[in-house]
Amino acid sequence: MxxxxxxQIALFAMLLxxxxxxxxxxxxxxxxxxxxxxxxxFDSLGIRIKRVIVEFVLQKKVISQRFWPGLMHAFVFWGFxxxxxxxxxxxxxxxxxxxxxxxxxxxxxxxxxxxxxIFVLIGITSLAYRRFITRPKYLGDKISYTSGFVALFISxxxxxxxIDFAYVGHNSTSLAMKINxxxxxxxxxxxxxxxxxxxxxxxxxxxxxxxxxxxxxPSHKPVPIDMEADEEELENLLGSLDKLSKNQTLDIFSxxxxxxxxxxxxxxxxxxxxxxxxxxxxxxxDHLLSNQxxxxxxxxxxxxxxxxxxxxxxxxxxxxxEVEKSDEIRNxxxxxxxxVPQEYQKIxxxxxxxxxxxxxxxxxxxxxLPAFDGSQEYVLWLCCFAKYKMDPKxxxxxxxxxxxxxxxxxxxxxxxxxxxxxxxxxxxGDKLTYNMLMQANLEELxxxxxxxxMCPHCSVNLGIEYAKxxxxxxxxxxxTQIIEQFIxxxxxxxNKNNAEKVTFHDPCNLSRMMGEVEAPRTAVKSCCSNFSxxxxxxxxxxxxxxxxxxxxxxETGGKTHLPRAQQVVDSGAETVVxxxxxxxxxxxxxxxxxxxxxxxxxxxxxxxxxVAENLQ
Amino acid sequence: xKICVLIKQVASEDSPLLLNEDKLTLKTDSINFVSNEPxxxxxEEALQLKEKNDATVTVCTLGPESSRQVLxxxxxxxxxxxxxxxxxxxxTSSPLSIAKTISAALSNDTYDLILSGLQSNDIGFSQVGLLxxxxxxxxxxxxxxxxxxxxxxSDIKVKLELENGWFQWxxxxxxxxxxxxxxxxxxxxxxxxxxxxxxxxxxxxxxKNDLAISEDNGYSVVEKFTPLKSKETTTxxxxxxxxxxxxxxxxxxxxxxxx
Numbered sequence: 001m002x003x004x005x006x007x008q009i010a011l012f013a014m015l016l017x018x019x020x021x022x023x024x025x026x027x028x029x030x031x032x033x034x035x036x037x038x039x040x041x042f043d044s045l046g047i048r049i050k051r052v053i054v055e056f057v058l059q060k061k062v063i064s065q066r067f068w069p070g071l072m073h074a075f076v077f078w079g080f081x082x083x084x085x086x087x088x089x090x091x092x093x094x095x096x097x098x099x100x101x102x103x104x105x106x107x108x109x110x111x112x113x114x115x116x117x118i119f120v121l122i123g124i125t126s127l128a129y130r131r132f133i134t135r136p137k138y139l140g141d142k143i144s145y146t147s148g149f150v151a152l153f154i155s156x157x158x159x160x161x162x163i164d165f166a167y168v169g170h171n172s173t174s175l176a177m178k179i180n181x182x183x184x185x186x187x188x189x190x191x192x193x194x195x196x197x198x199x200x201x202x203x204x205x206x207x208x209x210x211x212x213x214x215x216x217x218p219s220h221k222p223v224p225i226d227m228e229a230d231e232e233e234l235e236n237l238l239g240s241l242d243k244l245s246k247n248q249t250l251d252i253f254s255x256x257x258x259x260x261x262x263x264x265x266x267x268x269x270x271x272x273x274x275x276x277x278x279x280x281x282x283x284x285x286d287h288l289l290s291n292q293x294x295x296x297x298x299x300x301x302x303x304x305x306x307x308x309x310x311x312x313x314x315x316x317x318x319x320x321x322e323v324e325k326s327d328e329i330r331n332x333x334x335x336x337x338x339x340v341p342q343e344y345q346k347i348x349x350x351x352x353x354x355x356x357x358x359x360x361x362x363x364x365x366x367x368x369l370p371a372f373d374g375s376q377e378y379v380l381w382l383c384c385f386a387k388y389k390m391d392p393k394x395x396x397x398x399x400x401x402x403x404x405x406x407x408x409x410x411x412x413x414x415x416x417x418x419x420x421x422x423x424x425x426x427x428x429g430d431k432l433t434y435n436m437l438m439q440a441n442l443e444e445l446x447x448x449x450x451x452x453x454m455c456p457h458c459s460v461n462l463g464i465e466y467a468k469x470x471x472x473x474x475x476x477x478x479x480t481q482i483i484e485q486f487i488x489x490x491x492x493x494x495n496k497n498n499a500e501k502v503t504f505h506d507p508c509n510l511s512r513m514m515g516e517v518e519a520p521r522t523a524v525k526s527c528c529s530n531f532s533x534x535x536x537x538x539x540x541x542x543x544x545x546x547x548x549x550x551x552x553x554x555e556t557g558g559k560t561h562l563p564r565a566q567q568v569v570d571s572g573a574e575t576v577v578x579x580x581x582x583x584x585x586x587x588x589x590x591x592x593x594x595x596x597x598x599x600x601x602x603x604x605x606x607x608x609x610x611v612a613e614n615l616q
Numbered sequence: 617x618k619i620c621v622l623i624k625q626v627a628s629e630d631s632p633l634l635l636n637e638d639k640l641t642l643k644t645d646s647i648n649f650v651s652n653e654p655x656x657x658x659x660e661e662a663l664q665l666k667e668k669n670d671a672t673v674t675v676c677t678l679g680p681e682s683s684r685q686v687l688x689x690x691x692x693x694x695x696x697x698x699x700x701x702x703x704x705x706x707x708t709s710s711p712l713s714i715a716k717t718i719s720a721a722l723s724n725d726t727y728d729l730i731l732s733g734l735q736s737n738d739i740g741f742s743q744v745g746l747l748x749x750x751x752x753x754x755x756x757x758x759x760x761x762x763x764x765x766x767x768x769x770s771d772i773k774v775k776l777e778l779e780n781g782w783f784q785w786x787x788x789x790x791x792x793x794x795x796x797x798x799x800x801x802x803x804x805x806x807x808x809x810x811x812x813x814x815x816x817x818x819x820x821x822x823x824k825n826d827l828a829i830s831e832d833n834g835y836s837v838v839e840k841f842t843p844l845k846s847k848e849t850t851t852x853x854x855x856x857x858x859x860x861x862x863x864x865x866x867x868x869x870x871x872x873x874x875x
Contacts, residue, residue: 234812340805359628359648
């Protein structure tokens, strides 16, 4: 097949138009992304590269959350990879340049080209069937005509390739073959025009976005507040609150609109209005594209208050988005608008006045336990939940931990001036109160080396969030991590005496934010012979409904705490173990009403309880 | 237009109330002091009126040194200036005496509108706002559920709560003193800018001596005590007639809840 000058000029012009249009749209978005706050980080390069390989090349998140559609998507994607070389060759031929020999093309086609063309055809047909016939609700109510075009484009591309392949080595000069060639070329060029204008931009941006996804989750920027700041500094700080970061801006252009984030969202599943895909991502896109960067103002405020900050949305996203933006919207509502639900105002006032969210003035537990005097190895961080008996049943779990610490002959003491880490204020947007409590606690922690806390919300704030504001010199352990150490080092001996059907509920703060899923399992499995996992577990756990300050929320649109409790009931477990006081409280509240009348109550235990019960 | 809001500092609902040995005053170290919640609705109403009517809002409190905090909170939420009347004896003062002192402080200026919560969450006399109206010779209304400034800022239309879910709109001439029913609005939270602005806002300070008020309670508090919790169960037995007769006797003569 040869191409005359007119054909070559036409092809050149079309290439120019298509690549020009593509580049223009990409550049437009690049400019917007570059105006975001903060910067793209290159630290932890190994982790980032691994993430790109696992999540982009191997399509792990695409496949694991929705197996069949995920696999079909992977077929199309992997097919694209194999076709890149074929595509380059295709356009070279248009300029009478033949980089690949007929021999190579034949064998490549037999081994990869044709099989993958068939896989791609199977994949794209299945995906189109799903999108247009099955129509799962998380893909959205609107029919995406672009997706229809793309499916058709890809199918025709594959068919034209197969036809072309059938004639490899024939040196065909027929008009039909040339038309076949042109159809293939024009579709690719058309696709190039379509990509940046649609969700198919994820083809280009997802590897970049996955690479730059912050290592910490959540990675919301700190809001340090200096009460002595002058007016200009204050204006700068407040002016920055409605801006998205570079990462967040890139997220919005990378979104593939699959709706996985909404599908896993506990607020959504509990019947609330929050729809992370639209509220946190898609609703902000047009605003950004019109070059307005104050996108935080476009987030639905009521939906923002429903978020449990559990990070399930960010964990599940296959294109590396950090979806959750309740932090940004709440910062705005509290610090700039002063628009705060009354029950949260009460918590903030209590935190400011008394250093705990309940406004309590004394704690029996604090008076009872030994004070930290610098001679002990650990500070036992109690957390207001235990200190002020926010769920009175949890007090015995504290004693379980103490029993374990004593059994391991560990030395510990409590800080008599321990105040709330500020977690509720942090998650609910009152960064002023958060700064205040953090300063007070950091002062108390000056000479401390190791902290154990039973509350993963406290662990995250003491260990990860505080470190965003100040240099910290201590190490923070969740008690399950310490128990795991004790077991592995032989400091405690545990009998495997519990033969009940036991399951474990992963707290979001422990599993997703601290990345700890093994320690509690080591502890529970060491004493339980009949352990089974819940349907959603580990980093894909489902929030109990208490995170993000929702423990204190009187009414929400939905019943965020029920979906997880229902899963526990459905699991048939006799005991549910957890590693978080809030989860413990939520389970106690949620399980009872959901249990069928003829079923025995499900026992709720902390990891410390079940280990302490089985100590030798 | 000038609006003044009266705010009292009270113990939070959950604070343990322990008496000092004098049996008159509370142990303050176990108390979480907060702004009296009903007054926060009055403040919010004033701030909303300010936004609609181009007014200035003054907040006034009377109480011990710790009460300055309620002024700070109100100034942070958007009040323009404050009046602090230092008085350590508020626990034993009568509403009449408190109203007299506040009126003396407010009479140094002229306010078109004085707002306060319907009652304080500690003593709960529900009188100060209305007594201030008497001292300052203004119109007054209680149980206010809605406000609207009308007639070129010379009058105010108020929605009053009646019994049984009934409401009544009335028009009062300004100046006026209104006591605000809780739930009338959703009090705002102080913004960061608001909190930062507090240090630049003026707070006038008075002591009782400055105001030359003689303590004239008309009564004195002899003793405060925590109500004793007791449980007494009596079983009434017999025939239906005997039981009902005995029950009537208990209700009439022992508990005196029917006559």
